[in-house]
Amino acid sequence: xxxxxxxxxxxxxxxxxxxxxxxxxxxxxxxxxxxxxxxxxxxxxxxxxxxxxxxxxxxxxxxxxxxxxxxxxxxxxxxxxxxxxxxxxxxxxxxxxxxxxxxxxxxxxxxxxxxxxxxxxxxxxxxxxxxxxxxxxxxxxxxxxxxxxxxxxxxxxxxxxxxxxxxxxxxxxxxxxxxxxxxxxxxxxxxxxxxxxxxxxxxxxxxxxxxxxxxxxxxxxxxxxxxxxxxxxxxxxxxxxxxxxxxxxxxxxxxxxxxxxxxxxxxxxxxxxxxxxxxxxxxxxxxxxxxxxxxxxxxxxxxxxxxxxxxxxxxxxxxxxxx
Amino acid sequence: xxxxxxxxxxxxxxxxxxxxxxxxxxxxxxxxxxxxxxxxxxxxxxxxxxxxxxxxxxxxxxxxxxxxxxxxxxxxxxxxxxxxxxxxxxxxxxxxxxxxxxxxxxxxxxxxxxxxxxxxxxxxxxxxxxxxxxxxxxxxxxxxxxxxxxxxxxxxxxxxxxxxxxxxxxxxxxxxxxxxxxxxxxxxxxxxxxxxxxxxxxxxxxxxxxxxxxxxxxxxxxxxxxxxxxxxxxxxxxxxxxxxxxxxxxxxxxxxxxxxxxxxxxxxxxxxxxxxxxxxxxxxxxxxxxxxxxxxxxxxxxxxxxxxxxxxxxxxxxxxxxxxxxxxxxxxxxxxxxxxxxxxxxxxxxxxxxxxxxxxxxxxxxxxxxxxxxxxxxxxxxxxxxxxxxxxxxxxxxxxxxxxxxxxxxxxxxxxxxxxxxxxxxxxxxxxxxxxxx
Numbered sequence: 001x002x003x004x005x006x007x008x009x010x011x012x013x014x015x016x017x018x019x020x021x022x023x024x025x026x027x028x029x030x031x032x033x034x035x036x037x038x039x040x041x042x043x044x045x046x047x048x049x050x051x052x053x054x055x056x057x058x059x060x061x062x063x064x065x066x067x068x069x070x071x072x073x074x075x076x077x078x079x080x081x082x083x084x085x086x087x088x089x090x091x092x093x094x095x096x097x098x099x100x101x102x103x104x105x106x107x108x109x110x111x112x113x114x115x116x117x118x119x120x121x122x123x124x125x126x127x128x129x130x131x132x133x134x135x136x137x138x139x140x141x142x143x144x145x146x147x148x149x150x151x152x153x154x155x156x157x158x159x160x161x162x163x164x165x166x167x168x169x170x171x172x173x174x175x176x177x178x179x180x181x182x183x184x185x186x187x188x189x190x191x192x193x194x195x196x197x198x199x200x201x202x203x204x205x206x207x208x209x210x211x212x213x214x215x216x217x218x219x220x221x222x223x224x225x226x227x228x229x230x231x232x233x234x235x236x237x238x239x240x241x242x243x244x245x246x247x248x249x250x251x252x253x254x255x256x257x258x259x260x261x262x263x264x265x266x267x268x269x270x271x272x273x274x275x276x277x278x279x280x281x282x283x284x285x286x287x288x289x290x291x292x293x294x295x296x297x298x299x300x301x302x303x304x305x306x307x308x309x310x311x312x313x314x315x316x317x318x319x320x321x322x323x
Numbered sequence: 324x325x326x327x328x329x330x331x332x333x334x335x336x337x338x339x340x341x342x343x344x345x346x347x348x349x350x351x352x353x354x355x356x357x358x359x360x361x362x363x364x365x366x367x368x369x370x371x372x373x374x375x376x377x378x379x380x381x382x383x384x385x386x387x388x389x390x391x392x393x394x395x396x397x398x399x400x401x402x403x404x405x406x407x408x409x410x411x412x413x414x415x416x417x418x419x420x421x422x423x424x425x426x427x428x429x430x431x432x433x434x435x436x437x438x439x440x441x442x443x444x445x446x447x448x449x450x451x452x453x454x455x456x457x458x459x460x461x462x463x464x465x466x467x468x469x470x471x472x473x474x475x476x477x478x479x480x481x482x483x484x485x486x487x488x489x490x491x492x493x494x495x496x497x498x499x500x501x502x503x504x505x506x507x508x509x510x511x512x513x514x515x516x517x518x519x520x521x522x523x524x525x526x527x528x529x530x531x532x533x534x535x536x537x538x539x540x541x542x543x544x545x546x547x548x549x550x551x552x553x554x555x556x557x558x559x560x561x562x563x564x565x566x567x568x569x570x571x572x573x574x575x576x577x578x579x580x581x582x583x584x585x586x587x588x589x590x591x592x593x594x595x596x597x598x599x600x601x602x603x604x605x606x607x608x609x610x611x612x613x614x615x616x617x618x619x620x621x622x623x624x625x626x627x628x629x630x631x632x633x634x635x636x637x638x639x640x641x642x643x644x645x646x647x648x649x650x651x652x653x654x655x656x657x658x659x660x661x662x663x664x665x666x667x668x669x670x671x672x673x674x675x676x677x678x679x680x681x682x683x684x685x686x687x688x689x690x691x692x693x694x695x696x697x698x699x700x701x702x703x704x705x706x707x708x709x710x711x712x713x714x715x716x717x718x719x720x721x722x723x724x725x726x727x728x729x730x731x732x733x734x735x736x737x738x739x740x741x742x743x744x745x746x747x748x749x750x751x752x753x754x755x756x757x758x759x760x761x
Contacts, residue, residue: 003548007541014540063634119361127365129564129590139572139598151547153572222537225568227594231363231535231561238538269541270548293505293531295541 006150007270008263013156015262016163020218021239022246022254023166024211029248030187031207032095034106038114040236042212045086045117047219047228048125050079051132062126072134076216083212084205086117091204099200118233130228132220159221163255166217170210170251179206187249237296241303247316256314261299268298350669351395352388352658353419354379354651357411357427362402363535364560366590367643371428372398373635374647377620380631382655384623389658392668395419401432403560408432416443423658423675424448426650430508433466438753440465445672446679450650451476451584451607455511456745458709460680461757463746467679469653469701469710470607471733473583474741477512477555478733479714480581480605481519484553486728495524498551502542502558502566505531509557512583516555518737536562543569556582563591571598578603581716588642592719600721605714608649608698610724612640615693616648642717642724649698656684656692680705699730705760 024039036042052059053075056068070078094109137154144150174180185193186203194200219228222235246257273291280286306314356376359368379394388394397418399411408429416422425440425447427433433453440447441464448467449457455474457466471479484499485491501516503509513529520527528551532539536558543566546554554575558566563586570580578601582591587604595602612621617640624630625639638644661670661678670678682703689695701710713730750757 003544007544010540010544014538017538061634122361122365127360127369129366129594131594131596138568138596140574145574151544151573226537226561226565227590229363229366229561229564230361231537234363234535235537266541266544270544292529292542293533295538296533 011263011266015259016160018238018242019255019258022242024214026254027211037110040233041114041117042215043219044232045121046216047223048121051130052125059124084209087205087208132223136224241299244303245306247313250315253315264302265298269294350420353395355415356398359403364403370643371647374644375651378648378651381620405431446676456742459746460706460708462750467708471712473511474515475712475733477515479731482731497525499553500551501529502556505533547573554580558586564594567595577601602719606717610642614697
């Protein structure tokens with residue numbers, strides 16, 4: 001039983017990590033209807049930039065110069081500034097020119113952006129694995145493991161706290177601030193928002209900047225587990241089933257979807273083989289070991305099952321069109 | 324001059340200049356470099372590619388090439404992607420004077436190139452990776468996989484475990500798990516470990532991790548629950564770093580966690596920091612830059628401003644750099660052998676194959692090459708393309724890798740029947756009549 005609880009906790013915490021990635025997608029989709037395929041690469045680029053500033057790496061030469069190494073209090077705001085700059089560039093060179101275009105065209109532009117950003121990250125900061133040192137705790141939570149025999153990773157507890165704080169800040173931003181209300185107005189109806197004097201371009205820059213900050217948090221949390229490296233961009237794949245399940249426009253959906261996917265895939269990987277043997281073992285000789293490496297695809301199965309019952313996702317808006 | 328005359332003159336120049344240059348160009352030893360400097364596996368691809376390229380470039384700068392013939396290294400980016408790797412092969416095989424050898428640096432790419440090698444008559448050296456049964460030179464005439472295959476390595480690592488447990492008979496009842504990259508590469512040692520489990524009475528269990536391996540929590544929860552005595556890992560890229568961190572987190576003893584030699588570089592352990600201390604991996608060469616060959620590379624390339632990647636100077640001697648260097652060193656020796664056998668300096672891929680098959684780099688020759696003690700002596704024959712079949716174990720001490728064991732030879736009673744079975748199956752499927760090597 002203890003192990004089952006441990007698996008569920010690990011699943012929930014892994015789910016929080018997926019939710020962090022999904023949040024970036026949701027923010028941009030809400031405000032501009034664009035499925036930001038580049039969100040994973042944004043996380044990578046933000047993390048690379050932060051490590052570059054922390055290590056004093058000279059851009060393009062990839063040589064670390066300790067004399068230029070910045071403390072975290074300086075490197076983090078500077079990285080956020082870089083993400084704001086990217087938001088401005090994305091608006092200026094992509095979104096502005098694609099207003100009212102088909103969804104598929106917007107999507108393809110995001111695929112292009114992902115490749116451009118990945119290439120730029122490689123050229124500017126290099127392809128090596130980089131260690132990020134922000135003093136984040138590593139390893140198991142010793143007290144819980146020693147006294148209760150339950151294994152929980154400290155970094156995932158921190159990620160859960162950060163994700164919770166992020167959701168609260170975003171909720172306040174969206175509900176209580178003038179810009180937040182403008183963002184919601186744009187999300188509800190672009191044209192109506194324009195008619196009352198809300199600048200679509202400003203809103204896009206703001207929302208891409210916020211998504212950039214979320215990407216930075218995501219990159220740091222995932223990078224703390226594996227080092228900052230280019231495979232980090234593939235974490236976007238972890239967000240897709242979360243979005244399918246939680247809905248593309250819902251921040252609570254991203255969180256709840258992440259938790260369901262996290263728990264579901266961990267339980268499937270750990271207990272799937274045993275369940276199959278228990279069900280069919282009397283008729284067939286089955287090696288429980290064959291049910292491994294399910295973590296990548298089982299999440300999609302879970303999301304598709306949910307889709308059968310709620311095509312708009314758990315928290316997505318049901319679209320009713322009158323004929 | 325009228326416009327029409329200008330156009331005609333320019334067109335003639337466009338056609339004539341490349342022809343003139345082409346006809347004037349001399350023979351060069353053309354060596355493709357199947358790099359992956361981009362994508363998720365770039366951190367491992369870069370040091371290997373730099374070691375491979377630096378050695379050839381150093382021969383050009385220090386010796387004027389090999390026996391006076393200049394070497395041309397042709398890089399091509401595969402991104403560790405099988406499709407791109409095959410495209411690289413097709414694009415570079417006729418480059419310059421014709422490609423002499425391919426080091427695909429990917430088991431997936433190697434599998435695709437094996438049928439092409441015999442048609443194009445260009446040897447493949449899948450050094451310590453690729454199709455294991457290619458060790459049988461009677462069937463796989465164009466493929467070499469020395470100094471040891473994955474099956475040999477799996478067997479050697481089990482021998483190491485046996486030694487640490489106090490003898491092979493002590494393996495009975497033990498649990499040895501394999502955490503593997505869910506790909507052709509990762510699955511290579513499974514059959515061997517299953518056979519060894521039967522022979523020695525230990526419990527084997529494989530746990531696959533899907534590409535790229537960024538998330539593998541459930542795998543390590545299973546390990547925590549089932550408490551294996553030893554873990555072997557056939558990982559690559561980010562999978563290694565995450566696995567080492569996860570193992571440390573669940574407090575799995577690092578000195579009972581052994582990676583294949585592709586899971587034992589500086590990149591793999593540094594993100595885990597101090598927690599990786601004690602982690603083990605297979606090895607067939609020493610790490611470090613204290614060998615005369617490294618001093619020559621620094622002197623003739625980096626200090627002379629002729630290094631293809633000058634910012635890499637501080638990393639010369641890393642594990643994967645040395646692996647690329649050793650691969651190039653063996654290939655350059657095959658070039659010399661091919662020239663000697665065929666009494667020409669303008670060798671072809673087919674001649675290069677003969678050079679590989681007659682390769683004999685002993686201790687004395689390693690010393691002449693400035694690589695005494697860097698790696699093991701290699702002798703290849705017509706029937707044995709795997710060569711010495713020797714594997715050591717290296718350990719991360721928190722700062723650097725160090726070889727901590729003897730070199731182990733695999734259990735050929737188990738391995739040889741597997742090689743024979745798989746190679747004969749390949750021969751039958753491809754209508755190949757095994758060569759008579761007598």
